[in-house]
Every structure is written in structure tokens, then in C-alpha cells.
Amino acid sequence: MSNRLIEGIHLVKEYDGSRVVDNIDFWVKSKEFLTILGPSGCGKTTTLRMIGGFETPTSGDILLSGKSIVSLPPYERPINTVFQRYALFPHMSIYDNIAFGLHIKKMPKSEIDKRVSKMLSLVNLEGFEKRRVNSLSGGQQQRIAIARALVNEPQILLLDEPLGALDLKLRKEMQLELKYMQQDLGITFIYVTHDQEEALTMSDKIIIMNKGKIQQVGSPTDIYNEPENAFVADFIGESNIVSGIFKEDKVVEFAGTIFPCIDTGFARDEAIDVVVRPEDIEITADVRAQLHGVVDSTVFKGVHYEMIVIENEREWLIQSTIPHEEGKQVGLYIAPDLIHIMKKEA
Amino acid sequence: MKKYSAFPYVIWTFLFILLPLLLIGYYSLTVKNSQTGELVFSLANYVNLFNPLYLKVFLNSVYLAGIATVICLILGYPMAMIISKMKHSQTVLLLFILPMWMNFLLRTYAWMAILGKNGFINQLLSLFHVQMELLYNNNAVLLGMVYNFLPFMVLPIYTVLVKMDKSLIEAAYDLGCTPWRTFRKVIFPLSLPGVISGVTMVFMPAVSTFVISDLLGGGQSVLIGNLVQEQFMKVNNWSFGSAISVILMLLILMFMTLLHRIDRKYEGGTK
Ligand SMILES: Nc1ncnc2c1ncn2[C@@H]1O[C@H](COP(=O)(O)OP(=O)(O)OP(=O)(O)O)[C@@H](O)[C@H]1O
Ligand SMILES: [Mg+2]
Numbered sequence: 001m002s003n004r005l006i007e008g009i010h011l012v013k014e015y016d017g018s019r020v021v022d023n024i025d026f027w028v029k030s031k032e033f034l035t036i037l038g039p040s041g042c043g044k045t046t047t048l049r050m051i052g053g054f055e056t057p058t059s060g061d062i063l064l065s066g067k068s069i070v071s072l073p074p075y076e077r078p079i080n081t082v083f084q085r086y087a088l089f090p091h092m093s094i095y096d097n098i099a100f101g102l103h104i105k106k107m108p109k110s111e112i113d114k115r116v117s118k119m120l121s122l123v124n125l126e127g128f129e130k131r132r133v134n135s136l137s138g139g140q141q142q143r144i145a146i147a148r149a150l151v152n153e154p155q156i157l158l159l160d161e162p163l164g165a166l167d168l169k170l171r172k173e174m175q176l177e178l179k180y181m182q183q184d185l186g187i188t189f190i191y192v193t194h195d196q197e198e199a200l201t202m203s204d205k206i207i208i209m210n211k212g213k214i215q216q217v218g219s220p221t222d223i224y225n226e227p228e229n230a231f232v233a234d235f236i237g238e239s240n241i242v243s244g245i246f247k248e249d250k251v252v253e254f255a256g257t258i259f260p261c262i263d264t265g266f267a268r269d270e271a272i273d274v275v276v277r278p279e280d281i282e283i284t285a286d287v288r289a290q291l292h293g294v295v296d297s298t299v300f301k302g303v304h305y306e307m308i309v310i311e312n313e314r315e316w317l318i319q320s321t322i323p324h325e326e327g328k329q330v331g332l333y334i335a336p337d338l339i340h341i342m343k344k345e346a
Numbered sequence: 347m348k349k350y351s352a353f354p355y356v357i358w359t360f361l362f363i364l365l366p367l368l369l370i371g372y373y374s375l376t377v378k379n380s381q382t383g384e385l386v387f388s389l390a391n392y393v394n395l396f397n398p399l400y401l402k403v404f405l406n407s408v409y410l411a412g413i414a415t416v417i418c419l420i421l422g423y424p425m426a427m428i429i430s431k432m433k434h435s436q437t438v439l440l441l442f443i444l445p446m447w448m449n450f451l452l453r454t455y456a457w458m459a460i461l462g463k464n465g466f467i468n469q470l471l472s473l474f475h476v477q478m479e480l481l482y483n484n485n486a487v488l489l490g491m492v493y494n495f496l497p498f499m500v501l502p503i504y505t506v507l508v509k510m511d512k513s514l515i516e517a518a519y520d521l522g523c524t525p526w527r528t529f530r531k532v533i534f535p536l537s538l539p540g541v542i543s544g545v546t547m548v549f550m551p552a553v554s555t556f557v558i559s560d561l562l563g564g565g566q567s568v569l570i571g572n573l574v575q576e577q578f579m580k581v582n583n584w585s586f587g588s589a590i591s592v593i594l595m596l597l598i599l600m601f602m603t604l605l606h607r608i609d610r611k612y613e614g615g616t617k
Contacts, residue, residue: 054516074519081520087513091535100531101521152521 004063005030005188006051006156011060013046020046022212023060028156028190028205033182035191035199038209039235044192045084047209048158051190052081064155080149081158085165086141088133094120094144095129101152119147122181139170150181156188163198175202196236200224208232229342233275240281240316244274244341252341255314257290259334263341273342278306278319280338289331291316295324373588391589400573400590407569408597410484411553414491415499418548419541421492422499426540429500430507439504443497454490454561461486461562482564490558491548498547506540507533542605550598570594 007027013020021043028034036044049055051062053074062070069077080101088097096103098119102112120126123143133141142162149157162178163171179202182189193199199206200220208215208223208231216228227233230241244254246266252259254274266272293311300306305323309316309330316332324330374392376385394400429435429442445453460466461480468477480486514536518528556571563569570590577587 052520054519074516075522075524079520081517083513083517085511085513087511087517089514089517089532100518104522104527148521 003029005032005065006190007063008047008051009061009063011047011050011062012058013043013050013055014058019212021050021057024209024212024214026207026214026217028188030155030188031186033179033189033191033202033204035193035203035206036209037193037196037199037206037235038215040194042209043212044194044209045160048081048160048190048192051156052079052158053077078155079158080152080154080156082145082149082160082162084160084162086145088141088144088148090133092133093129094125094131094133094136097133097144098148098151100148105152115151119151122150123147123177138165139174142166142174146178146181150185150187153185154187156190157182159189159191161193162191164193171198178202200236208235210235225340227275227340227342230273230275230344233273233340233342238278238317240276240278242274242276242314243344244272246270246272246341250336252339255291255311259290259339260336261339261341262337263339266341266343271344273344275340275342276334276338278317279304280334281316281318282333282335283307283309283318283320283322283324283330284333285331288333290334291332293330293332295326295328295330298323298326370588370591373585374592376585378583378585385585391586392593394586395589395593403568403573404570404593404597406484406567407553407571410487410491410567410569411549414488414495414552415545415549417488417492418496418499419545422496422544423503423541426500426503426507430504435504435508439501442500446497450494451557451561453494454558457486457490457493458561461489481562482566484563484567486562487559487567487569490562491552491555494558495548495552498551499544502543502547503537503540506537510536538609542609546602546605549601553598554594 004027009025011021011024024047026034036047038044046055050057053069053072053076057070061068064077064079089100092100095116098116099112102115107115116129117126120128123146125140125143125147128136128140128144133144136144142165146159146162159178163174166174175198178189191199191202200223203220205217206220206223207217210231216223216232218226223232223236227236227239233239233241242254244252246263246269247253247258248268249264250261252261252263252272252274291311293309293314293316296308296310296315298305298307300323301319304319304321307318307320307324309318309332311332318332373385375387375389377388377390378384379386425442429438432438458465458481462468463477463479463481465480467480471478510533514532515528518532519525523531553569554571556569556575559567559569559572560575574587574590574594577583577590581587
């Protein structure tokens with residue numbers, strides 16, 4: 001309990017009777033990098049805004065170090081936000097933007113100067129003090145927005161898709177820089193994105209949301225390797241998802257074939273979903289082959305080949321470094337530990 | 347082709363803006379020879395203006411227009427703010443502007459009917475056997491100015507406020523500003539362009555009006571506008587009337603330059 005810095009309890013937010021955030025519970029440890037991941041409209045921004053104090057939950061509570069903060073206005077929370085569209089003050093210089101929070105706290109000028117220039121060098125924009133906001137590129141404005149929030153040394157930094165407007169290359173760079181800053185400064189980050197790759201590279205912990213509900217909470221490897229349901233599996237990456245039947249512990253049937261697996265704990269003959277990652281299917285000619293099909297297409301993707309194999313009118317997406325020509329008869333093999341079994345969604 | 351498309355505007359500008367200005371300038375620098383009726387060059391019109399009587403009128407005009415502008419700002423800013431936060435702000439704004447669709451004279455006559463000796467207020471007061479002289483003084487003129495020009499203050503301020511990026515306000519809260527400090531540090535500075543056009547749009551017609559001072563001020567409250575009108579329509583001294591107009595124009599020009607300065611200063615960052 002004591003290592004939970006911030007905690008959401010049964011959080012609900014309704015707009016005109018429709019539930020946008022539906023009874024979610026979560027907690028974050030100090031210095032952790034938490035990502036809220038989910039498709040557009042799933043309630044990520046709303047959740048973040050409740051933590052920041054810009055929306056009041058319809059019901060539920062938010063605890064900071066064990067004390068409720070739901071009744072505190074944003075300016076009394078030790079939390080700062082990096083807004084999606086930067087929200088830099090256009091009538092102020094870069095210096096005044098970054099100094100804004102410290103100025104409000106009545107910090108002495110010499111101390112403010114010191115901190116502002118330290119922040120500017122942290123975001124690699126030394127000497128930008130006197131520049132005007134609209135003379136900066138999108139990427140530079142983003143860095144200033146981050147600096148403006150971080151300079152206040154908040155306990156928690158909220159970031160709402162901060163890299164959404166940047167191009168791919170810049171985004172990758174900033175991902176690394178942000179992660180580095182977070183570790184360097186030891187600040188807790190709560191980060192919202194709908195980009196699963198971004199979430200997997202940066203986070204210590206990921207919350208996956210859909211339609212206002214939490215689907216799964218876990219580390220990036222947990223979520224990637226052990227998705228709890230078909231939504232998570234599908235959302236977190238390309239996957240083969242087929243219906244199957246759980247025969248008994250460590251035995252499952254799908255695609256008309258019995259497979260050994262390592263899962264236990266489902267009911268006998270329970271209908272389940274089976275997830276197999278494209279890179280986990282082996283194309284083989286030997287006796288291990290469990291399924292047989294025809295290569296329908298082969299596309300080179302830079303590092304690997306992506307192939308579609310048709311087996312009994314089912315498509316299997318397969319990634320492999322060895323290409324197979326289209327039209328060729330192949331056998332497929334899936335190792336027991338690479339078969340993931342999930343409860344069917346209600 | 348593009349070069350010639352501006353041609354009609356050039357003619358328009360010349361005929362209806364430049365030419366009248368030149369004429370006014372010309373008239374202001376001449377006096378009529380009383381024997382021959384010829385116009386001869388003279389600075390007498392401008393020298394005449396230094397008569398304390400006229401200086402007093404100028405001061406009174408600037409003073410009344412200034413006070414009216416300040417009152418409009420004090421009333422109009424909160425009004426614009428409240429309207430901009432309403433759910434049906436467009437409708438409320440329309441209701442607010444609706445009286446402006448009525449004729450300007452009519453609205454001012456209505457005030458005469460309300461404030462006059464046998465007007466609405468005095469009839470009410472007579473129930474308590476009180477009589478008050480409400481019309482024909484500076485206060486009545488002020489009231490007329492504020493009433494007639496207030497929408498010109500509210501509209502531009504309302505426009506900047508509704509267009510303002512709400513995330514800037516949230517960012518100020520986020521960085522520790524109370525609502526009042528958010529207003530002072532972010533909302534007000536960002537709304538300055540609206541305030542400046544509001545102030546311009548109220549001050550300019552107020553400083554040059556003659557209808558309001560004529561109807562509500564009687565002979566008691568004389569403004570620059572009345573002087574000009576008098577010279578052209580009654581005294582028939584176009585030269586002196588033009589000189590007054592030129593000075594009035596310079597006054598407004600100075601005022602606008604000043605406002606422009608303020609606007610620029612805020613644009614260039616704080617402090
Ligand atoms: N002020 C509001 N009034 C009514 N509905 C709202 C309001 N704010 C958000 N919603 C609705 O709540 C739902 C969730 O919105 P939210 O902004 O939290 O989604 P999101 O997960 O951040 O999506 P995105 O990835 O597109 O930013 C949406 O359906 C949205 O239309
Ligand atoms: Mg969002």
C-alpha cells in the first residue's frame with residue numbers, strides 16, 4: 001500500500017449519462033513510467049484529466065500518497081501536465097513560459113534563471129530564452145512544453161499523446177529522450193498514447209483500456225507475451241486469433257487439431273480464444289508439422305518476410321527470416337509455450 | 347491583369363477619401379475675404395482654436411469620451427466574459443445586440459422620454475413629490491454614450507474570448523495559478539487585441555458625436571462634434587469647421603498610435 005504514489009479507486013466519469021470511464025482501478029509506484037494505452041475514444045484523456053484535476057469524477061476517488069485529492073483544484077495538486085497541443089503561452093517568450101510556474105511560486109529570480117537554463121540544456125535548446133513561441137518548430141515547442149512542466153519538479157508528470165504531432169523519426173528520438181529524462185530526474189510519468197509500439201518501448205507498466213474499461217495491467221513483456229483477452233492480443237500487435245476448445249490441462253483443440261500447450265486452469269471443453277504471434281509459427285517440412293497449407297503471399301518487410309498461409313480457408317499470418325515461394329505446400333508447427341489461451345470475451 | 351484589378355479601388359480611394367481630405371485641409375488653411383468672397387491663405391482658423399472657449403470644448407469631449415470608454419470597458423469586459431461562457435452564447439449575444447438594429451436617433455430620443463422633465467423617471471419621482479433635472483448635463487451625455495456604444499466594446503472582446511484556446515487556461519491552472527491569477531497573467535493579456543479594438547470603436551464615435559450631446563446635452567454640454575456641425579450648418583464658416591475637423595482627426599490618430607504601442611508591447615513578451 002505504502003509504495004503507491006497515486007491510486008485511482010472505482011473511478012467513473014459520465015457525460016450526459018453515458019459512461020466514458022467505467023469503474024477503473026489503478027495505482028502507480030513512485031518513479032514508475034505508467035502508460036495508458038487504448039484506441040481512440042476509450043477514455044484515456046478523460047482519465048488523465050481527472051488525475052490532473054480538470055474533470056471531477058462522477059464517482060470514485062483518487063489518492064495521492066494515501067490522501068484523497070479529488071476535491072483539490074489543479075493548481076493545488078503537485079502534478080504537472082504536458083498538453084497534447086503544447087499549450088505554450090503565445091504572449092510570452094520561451095524564458096517566461098518555462099519560468100511561469102516558478103514565478104507563480106515566487107521563487108527568487110536568480111534561482112529561476114538557473115533552473116530555466118538547466119531545463120533548456122536538458123531539452124537541448126540552450127540559448128532559446130528570448131525566442132518567441134511561434135518561431136519554434138513543432139518538435140521544439142514540444143520540448144519547451146516538457147521543460148515548462150518538468151522545471152516545477154512535480155511529483156507526477158502527466159503526458160497526453162505528447163509526441164502525436166511529430167514525424168516518425170523525431171518521435172523515436174523523443175521517446176528515448178523522454179525515457180532518459182524520466183529516469184534521470186526520478187519523476188513519475190503517466191503517459192497516454194494509442195501507439196502500442198511507443199507504449200512497449202517506454203513503459204514500466206501499461207494499462208490497456210477499451211470502451212472505458214481496463215482490459216489488462218502489466219509490464220510490456222507480460223502484455224506482449226501473455227495477453228489476457230483477444231482485444232489486448234489484437235491491439236498490442238498483429239496476431240492470429242482463432243476460436244478453440246480447452247480439452248484439459250495442457251491440451252487444446254483449434255483448427256480441427258489437438259495441440260499440446262502449457263496453460264491450465266480453464267474448464268474442460270470450455271470455448272476459448274487462442275492467440276499465436278506471427279513470429280511464433282514455424283514453417284517446416286518435417287514430421288513435426290501440425291497444420292498443412294499453401295503459401296498465399298510473401299512480402300519482404302525489411303527485417304523479415306511476412307507470409308500468409310491458407311489452411312482450410314483459414315489465414316495464418318507468419319513472420320520468418322526464410323522466404324517460401326507463393327503456391328508452395330508447407331507444414332506449420334507451433335511450440336506448446338507459444339500458444340496463448342484466453343477467455344472468450346463476453 | 348492583377349495590376350489593373352485594383353484600379354476601381356484606387357479611384358474610389360481618391361474620390362471619396364483622399365479628395366475630401368485634401369479639401370478639408372485646403373479649407374482649414376484659408377479664410378473668406380468678407381468683401382470679395384474669395385478664399386485666401388491664412389492660419390487664422392488654427393490660431394482661433396486656442397481660444398479658451400474652444401479648448402474647453404476639446405477637453406470636455408476627450409474627458410467625456412474617455413470616461414464613457416472606461417465605463418464601457420468596466421461594464422463590457424465582464425459582460426463579454428459571462429456571455430462567452432454561456433451555453434447558448436450566440437443567442438444571448440444576439441439579444442444583446444438587437445437594440446442596435448433600431449435607429450440610433452430613435453434610441454436617443456427614447457432616453458429623452460425617460461429622463462425628461464415629464465419623463466418616465468420624473469413621473470415616478472413625482473409620486474414622492476420630488477423633481478430632478480436629469481437631462482441636459484454631462485451625465486446625461488455620458489449615459490447616452492455608454493448606452494449607444496457599449497455593444498461595440500462587448501463584441502470584439504467576446505470574439506477573442508470565445509476563440510481563446512482553452513488549453514492555455516488549463517495550462518495556467520496546471521502551473522499553479524489561481525483563477526484570478528490566470529485571468530491576470532493569461533486571459534486578459536491574450537484578450538488585449540479585443541480590448542484595444544473595443545476601446546477604439548467606443549472612443550472614436552464618442553469623441554466625435556454631436557447627436558448625443560445635442561439631444562441629451564442640450565446647449566449645456568457642447569462637444570467637438572457640435573462645434574463642427576455648428577460651423578458647417580449654422581454659421582456657414584467651412585474654413586473654421588474644417589480646421590476643427592483636422593484637429594479632431596489628429597487627436598484620434600494620436601490616440602490610435604498610443605493604443606497600437608500598448609498592443610505591441612504586450613505582444614513582445616512580458617515585462
Ligand atoms: N466534455 C465532454 N462531453 C461529452 N463527452 C465527452 C467529453 N469529453 C470526452 N467525451 C467523450 O468521452 C469519450 C472518451 O474521450 P477521451 O477524450 O477520454 O478519449 P481518448 O481515449 O483520449 O481518445 P483519443 O485517443 O482520440 O484522444 C469520447 O467518446 C468522447 O466523445
Ligand atoms: Mg485523448
